[in-house]
Amino acid sequence: MNQYLEFAKRLEACLPQEKILIDEPMKNHTNFKLGGPADIMVLPSSQSELECILSQARQEDIPCFIIGNGSNLVVRDGGIRGLVIKLEQLNQIRVEGDCIIADSGAELKKLSDLALTHHLSGLEFACGIPGTLGGAVFMNAGAYDGEMSHVLESVTIVTPQGEKQVLTRDELELGYRTSRVKTRGDIVIQARMKLTPGSYDSIQARIADLTKKREDKQPLEYPSAGSTFKRPVGHYAGKLIQDAGLKGYEHNGAAVSDKHSGFIINKNNATAQDVLELIAFVQKTVRDLYEIQLDPEVLIVGEDLKQN
Ligand SMILES: Cc1cc2nc3c(=O)[nH]c(=O)nc-3n(C[C@H](O)[C@H](O)[C@H](O)COP(=O)(O)OP(=O)(O)OC[C@H]3O[C@@H](n4cnc5c(N)ncnc54)[C@H](O)[C@@H]3O)c2cc1C
Incomplete structure (x- = not known):
C-alpha cells in the first residue's frame, strides 16, 4: 500500500494533478529500461513549482530523489520510496x-x-x-x-x-x-x-x-547507463574486463557488451537484479585476476524487491 497518497493530494497545491504520478514504473524513466515503481513522481515545469514541491516535502520530511533523464541510473526492482522529482520539463x-x-x-x-x-x-x-x-x-x-x-x-x-x-x-x-x-x-x-x-x-x-x-565503439542500440565502471587509475575498465574473458558474457537478460566490454547492457528484459549480479561477478573476476577494484560509475538506487 502506497503510504504517500495523502501527500500526493497535497502536492496538487504546487502543480497540476496530471503531473503527479502514483506508483510510476522507473523502467519508463531510465535509459537502462529497468527499475520498480516510484511511490510518487512529479514533473515540475517551472522553478516555482519545484520550490513549492521541495518546501512541502521538507515540511513533511518526505524523502526526495531527483532525476534528469535517468541515463546514469540502475534503479533496483523494488523501486524508490517517497518522492521522485523528474526535472526534464524544467528546460529553458x-x-x-x-x-x-x-x-x-x-x-x-x-x-x-x-x-x-x-x-x-x-x-x-x-x-x-x-x-x-x-x-x-x-x-x-x-x-x-x-x-x-x-x-x-x-x-x-x-x-x-x-x-x-x-x-x-x-x-x-x-x-x-x-x-x-x-x-x-x-x-x-x-x-x-x-x-x-x-x-x-x-x-x-x-x-x-x-x-x-x-x-x-558503443552499444547504443541497447539500453544501458553508459560506462558501467569508473576508470581505475592507470587502467581502462573495458580492457580489464575483455582481458578477463568476459566480453559478451551474459547473465539472464543482462550482458557485457560484445562491442565495448566497459558497458553492461540490458540485452533481453533484464531486471535490476540481473544487472547488479553481473556487476558483482565482473568486479570479482577482475579483482581475483588482477587485484584491481572496479567501482561503479552508474548510480545504484532504490530498494530490492521484497520477497513474500
Ligand atoms: C549511451 C550512454 C553514453 C554515456 N556517455 C557518457 C559520457 O561520455 N560521459 C559521461 O560523463 N556520462 C555518460 N553517460 C552517463 C550519463 O548520461 C551522464 O552521467 C549524464 O550526465 C546523466 O544525466 P541525467 O540527467 O540522465 O542524470 P540521471 O541519470 O537522471 O541522474 C544521475 C544522478 O544525478 C542526479 N541529478 C540529476 N539531475 C539533478 C539535479 N538537477 N540536481 C541534483 N542532482 C541531479 C540524480 O539524483 C542522480 O543521482 C552515458 C550514458 C549512456 C546511457
Missing part, C-alpha cells in the same frame, strides 16, 4: 553573448546543438551524452577530453536545508565524476556555461567526429 535555455544559461532539465544534446548554432565552442564533448544539465553537473560528466568543469561558470542550487545559492565553478568541488552536488545532496536549478567563439565548420566537424567514434 538562453544565450547571452558567449554564455549559455540553462535550466537543469535541458538536454546536453540540445545545449551542444545550440552552441554550434551560435558558433560557440566548448560543448562538443557533450553532444552524445544522453543526460540533462543537472545530471551532468552532479557527475561532472565528460568525454573525449572535455568535461563540465571546463565550461561551467556558475550554478544555482538549492541546498538540502532549502537555501538557494549561486556557486562559482571553484565552489562546486568538481572532480572525476563528482561534485559537491553529489557529495552534499544539493539540487541543481540552473547553470551558466562560458564558451569560446569558434568557427561553425570546425565545431560541426568535431561533433561529427565524436558522434562517429561513439557509434563505432
Whole structure:
C-alpha cells in the first residue's frame, strides 16, 4: 500500500494533478529500461513549482530523489520510496553573448546543438551524452577530453536545508565524476556555461567526429547507463574486463557488451537484479585476476524487491 497518497493530494497545491504520478514504473524513466515503481513522481515545469514541491516535502520530511533523464541510473526492482522529482520539463535555455544559461532539465544534446548554432565552442564533448544539465553537473560528466568543469561558470542550487545559492565553478568541488552536488545532496536549478567563439565548420566537424567514434565503439542500440565502471587509475575498465574473458558474457537478460566490454547492457528484459549480479561477478573476476577494484560509475538506487 502506497503510504504517500495523502501527500500526493497535497502536492496538487504546487502543480497540476496530471503531473503527479502514483506508483510510476522507473523502467519508463531510465535509459537502462529497468527499475520498480516510484511511490510518487512529479514533473515540475517551472522553478516555482519545484520550490513549492521541495518546501512541502521538507515540511513533511518526505524523502526526495531527483532525476534528469535517468541515463546514469540502475534503479533496483523494488523501486524508490517517497518522492521522485523528474526535472526534464524544467528546460529553458538562453544565450547571452558567449554564455549559455540553462535550466537543469535541458538536454546536453540540445545545449551542444545550440552552441554550434551560435558558433560557440566548448560543448562538443557533450553532444552524445544522453543526460540533462543537472545530471551532468552532479557527475561532472565528460568525454573525449572535455568535461563540465571546463565550461561551467556558475550554478544555482538549492541546498538540502532549502537555501538557494549561486556557486562559482571553484565552489562546486568538481572532480572525476563528482561534485559537491553529489557529495552534499544539493539540487541543481540552473547553470551558466562560458564558451569560446569558434568557427561553425570546425565545431560541426568535431561533433561529427565524436558522434562517429561513439557509434563505432558503443552499444547504443541497447539500453544501458553508459560506462558501467569508473576508470581505475592507470587502467581502462573495458580492457580489464575483455582481458578477463568476459566480453559478451551474459547473465539472464543482462550482458557485457560484445562491442565495448566497459558497458553492461540490458540485452533481453533484464531486471535490476540481473544487472547488479553481473556487476558483482565482473568486479570479482577482475579483482581475483588482477587485484584491481572496479567501482561503479552508474548510480545504484532504490530498494530490492521484497520477497513474500
Ligand atoms: C549511451 C550512454 C553514453 C554515456 N556517455 C557518457 C559520457 O561520455 N560521459 C559521461 O560523463 N556520462 C555518460 N553517460 C552517463 C550519463 O548520461 C551522464 O552521467 C549524464 O550526465 C546523466 O544525466 P541525467 O540527467 O540522465 O542524470 P540521471 O541519470 O537522471 O541522474 C544521475 C544522478 O544525478 C542526479 N541529478 C540529476 N539531475 C539533478 C539535479 N538537477 N540536481 C541534483 N542532482 C541531479 C540524480 O539524483 C542522480 O543521482 C552515458 C550514458 C549512456 C546511457
